[in-house]
Amino acid sequence: MLLGTVPATMQITFITPGTRGDVQPAALVAAELHRRGHRVVLATADDLVPMGRALGLETVPLGVDIRAFLRSDEGSEFLRTGGTRAYLTGIAAFKQRIAPTFFPAVIAASSGADVIVGNHLTIEEVRHIAGVARIPVVALVHSPRRSNRFFPAFSVSTARLxxxxxxxxxxxxxxxxxxxNAEYLGDFRRALGLTRRPEDRGEFPPPDLEVQAYSSLLVPELRDWSPIRPLTGFPRATAHDHTRWGDAGVDGRLEEWLAAGEPPVFFGFGSMPVRDPAAMTALVTRVCAELGVRGLIGAGWSDFGDREDSERVRVVGSVDHAAVLPRCVVAVHHGGAGTTAEAVTAGIPSVVCAVSFDQPFWGQRLEDRGLGTWMPFAQLTGARLVEAIRPLLGPDARRRARSFRTSLAAEDGTRGAADAIEAAGAPARRGR
Incomplete structure (x- = not known):
């Protein structure tokens, strides 16, 4: 094989639990690698196994249910405050609870891999597995999490510094x-047959590649960050992908409602459960009435129950954002990377109501590009929401959003990430 060429086939294992916003990009990249002839194993959250299998992937459950964590006492406290302390305490306790089933599932899924891919939730686990197996390790992340001069660590600050x-x-x-995570990681090391603590600080190096699966158009500061941290663009699902997932398009009743009036404002909080759906519906109704617009609430993971729709506000479950958002005028959402990508791809401005994680970061990126604004979810009020949405209904905001959509269309984030992962695996495969 010529130097620099990609091996014909590899086994590439993705260890990527999380919410749908975490898992869908990984599944799309995994499916592209599978299409190229590689054996791909997708190990993910139990409730998202059908997503991978619908794409034709060998998909295995990890015994993890992030939805259950977000609805637990620890998760509820974190969602209420958005605080770092609550998050670190909650996620550490959650990891310890699932360790007896998670450890063997991760290790089994990684067996025989030529390359192993983790996300922000599993990078330490896959780094250790790859170190023991002496194979390349790749991080697939949806926001900049490594040290850089342009942006602070999300868990420490959201300010400009x-x-x-x-x-x-x-x-x-x-x-x-x-x-x-010291206790948890020590237990994982023991499961791999290692000492609880590294005897050598350089025992296992950082990932060989850290794919930044988001657009340099939103984060131009990091366009030339590092050769091992390429910004490859947002992996985007096609209509065919949504058809295979069974959530494609717009159903008949929603189609009738959309066609009956002006484009609505979309309100959706994805995987961030709304603590009081009745109060949220009432708030959205008041906001829409004051602005003179219609509102479409996408319930996502929240249980809004059987609520009677009004002429002004309609509540639906999970929606195909690619089909629905282009028919809306503004998107109000939590600011996850996936929903942010869907909104800019649809060519509409956003109001981000950020809980935590990387959500304030994406809200600020949209604001910096003139594509929306953001506020902490904990500070959300009807008056603030009206103030945030009103200027985005005007022609200037809509024109900027449509122009950005045109620029974004040239990116193929799925292919870019797959290319990078293939190249990372080539040297190890040649050495076998």
Whole structure:
């Protein structure tokens, strides 16, 4: 085989639990690699196994249910406050609870892999597995999580800070993570036959490749970040993908409602459960009435029950964002990378109501590009929402959003990520 060429076939294992926004991009990239002839194993959250299998992937459950965590006492406290302490405490306790089933599932799924791919939730686990097996390890992430001068660590600050301070926040975040997960990671090392703590600080190096699966058009500061951290664009699902998942298009009743009036404002909070759906529906109704617009609520993971729709506001379950958002005028959402990508792809501005994680980051990126605004979800009120939405209903905001959509269309995030992962696996495969 010529130097630099990609091997004919590899086994590429994805260890990517999480919410749909975490898992869908990985599944799309995995499906592209499968289409190229590689054996691909997708190990993911139990409730999202059907997503991978519908794409024709060998998909195995990890015994993880992120929805259950977000509805637990720890998860509810985190969602209420959006605080880092609540998150670190909650996720550490959750990991310890699932460890007896999660550890063997991760290790079994990785067996025989030539390349192993993790996400922000599993990068330490896959790094250790890859180190023991002496295979390349890849991180597939949806926001910048490594130290850089442009943006602070999400778990430390959402403010605009000087470059040196940004670097410091990443050191603080890394130390917090090590402390919070020390017991869990020690147990995982024991499951791999290692000592609980590394005997050598350089025992296992960082990932060979950290695919930044988001658009440099939204984060131009990091366009030339590092050869091992390429910004490959947002992996986007096709209409055919949605058909295979069984959520394609717009159903008849929703189609009738959409066609009966002006394009609505979309309100959806995805995998972030709404604590009081009745109060949220009432708030949306008041906001829409004051603005003179219609509202479409996408319930996502929240249980809005059997609520009677009004002429002004309609509630639906999960929706095909690619089909619905282009028919809306503004999207109000939690600011996850996936929903952010769907909104900019649809060519509409956003109001991000961020809980935590990378959501404030994406809200600020949209604001910086003139594509929307953001606020903390904990500070959400009807008055603030009216104030945020009103200017986005005007022609200037809509024109900027449509122009950005045109620029974004040139990117193929799925192919770009697959190309990078293939190339990362080539040297190891040649050595066999």
């Amino acid at each position: 000087p470059g040196a301070v940004n670097l410091m926040t990443h050191r603080i975040a890394a130390r917090r993570d090590r402390i919070a």
